[in-house]
Amino acid sequence: MKIHPFFGATSAWCAVALMGTSVFGASSALAAGATDIQVWYSLNSHNKQVFQKLVKQFNSDQGEVHVTLKAFDSPDEIESALPGGAKGKDAPNLVQLSDNHAPDEVAKRSYILPLHTLLAKYPIKDAKWFLAPEHAFMRDAKGRLLAFPYMVEIPVMYYNVDAFKKAHLEPAVPARTWMGLQDQLVKLANGGSRDCPYTTDQPVSINLESLAAVNNQLYLTGDNGMQPKVTPSFPLDLMYIRHLSTMISWARTGLLVKPELEAKSTQRFANRECAVLMSSSSNLGWFNDTRSLKFGVSGLPYYPQATSTPGDPFVGGAALWAIDNHTKDQNKATSAFLGWLAQAKNAAAWYQNTGYLPLTAQAFASTDKSYYQNLGDWQELVAGYARRPTPTERGFHVTNYPKIKAMFRQKLNRALEGQDPAVSALRSASAEAGVIVRQH
Template structure:
């Protein structure tokens, strides 16, 4: 009996072992099937902003096991677009791509390879997302106000100023100039009293000296209500309109260039590095430059709105919100679309979105992100809170944004004409006339 009992027990143990092994195999198979959904994001972020984005993606991948985001970076928007065209042809598109504002978002959304974000959000809503700029993110919205892309890199042009150099020049670092005329007086003191070799540098010169000269002075940038007014349900054709305000401003900048007040001007972010090194007293650039400036050592700076002309307006207006956004691509399975929105929802969380805003200078994604940033961040950078908070106001007709066909091809032309005028090679009036004529011809092309 004992032997029979032991034999039965032995068989039971072996059977139990087989069940355990079989169960373990099933569990292993389950784990295999539960591998994270892979999504790919292509971007053109650089320097500190690139590092911040990579850090957040690593954090997202670490916090959960359902989705894994991989990044691919490109040196220029043009390189990304070329790769995207090839990917569409090969039917191997990424899930999200960063595209610059071309001031024709509805044209971008018409491409078969693009999936408008509002379609994804209708299926997979981002809960409790009260967007910070519902009215002024026109660069990612259609005429019906629907969100076409994720406005992750929304920014505005601002004026940064070096507080140490302001003190050295005997200027009040807590009261930077509000008008271009007053700024000239400060630049003269920076040049003469503080012996600063670079009193003023300007990046993103088309945004600063052409596009936003209009809304800051409460004027329209283009005809037909900045190209937004519709005719028979479609946006009306728009053309640039440079009046005496522009002639005055471009002439002033040419004078500053001759007198060594304006020493650097480009349509990219090259001057940001000079300001970050403490070499320049004032920098006008997009707010997205903040990331590089915060990463600089021994740099104390403040933020102010772009100057205005008090002869043109008694109360300055708000700038255009522009920048770039993450656009969703078509052709992916449902599980990837859902995973894409899950990633965007995570980026929208108050703490995460606040960190992104604070580290990069891009505008807050949501109201909650703005509130989460108030105490710990804005006290470090004089003027920053006031500039960001001012963008919450309902935009006027002049600050809603603008629409111009083929603007991505027009902008380089505008930048070249500014260079010609600032450098004294072409009279300001002639340069602006050339810009208008060339822009009109390009805008009429298909």
């Protein structure tokens, strides 16, 4: 089944973008008698359009359920609006929430309806989740799925094929080891990419979280926080010190353009200013629709001194959480909408046009080989997540991680700016994380 051209970058997309959220709300009159449900979400501009088009298709395919969308500028805005909004008469039925690595705690909120509870009453038929159930993403201590795993992303290495060719790098693909990549970045800098050989918009994911998983190391003690009744800690040992020291030297010599906020790094790659970008796979659809950009996708680098074979980085992203205290008709309608999204054709369109991992095994299986043409190792990278992960790949659970991650980013920024050496930056980060974990 070949899905992706249907959702290509056409003038129709522009019309959808101009419609905005208001059109989806105003069109409810066209579905008189339908059960209306509301979805709160926050996506980048490209993926927002993909989602809007799918929802518009759902509303036109049938007349029993009508979905109204409410877009937010950021996930933080959703979190701020949710406590009050979930209790009002206009409470949403589904809300996009980012993975906070403590899904059990989210599920305990008074207004949350765990997905496994919803689907026990109104099951989704004939859908096999793509992501192996051993992954910790959006699952509780019993392995039950707590939210609809729709916006699942992984960190990847994007590379500008033309920049590699211009620097006479053959083959025109990045090395999978950090030191091998360093040699290539030097050649890229001397061969036309001096302004931006390499950058990232996810310094914590690339330099801490994924560094552990890709090198088959635990990120936290206590089996990555999976051991019950054990308060985990972040050792951030010698491997991290050596790596951050290397990144500091890259920043000092210009091989690494320091991470920038507000999607500046991703925009620079889309504008063909940067040769290498390590970022979320959820940017793949956007990059694929940028006609002037010729790029490939590769796995993150690893250190041969740490592992002979690289592991898979942690999955992350967001999911759609069901909100409780709605009528039976609305809960049934919510499940019907999720079931439609899970249908092979619709799930395949979402996967192919965004870069999020496939929702279902059927979506992955139905994706035509032509989709992967010129996308480097993307198919191989995705396929790995259907397999049972190792203990160092499955993810981690820890309390207060959003606050810890924000602190980690500040520490990394100071180090990359030359204000703190790697040793003191990481020791301080580890100590502060230990305090935050224990906060209530």
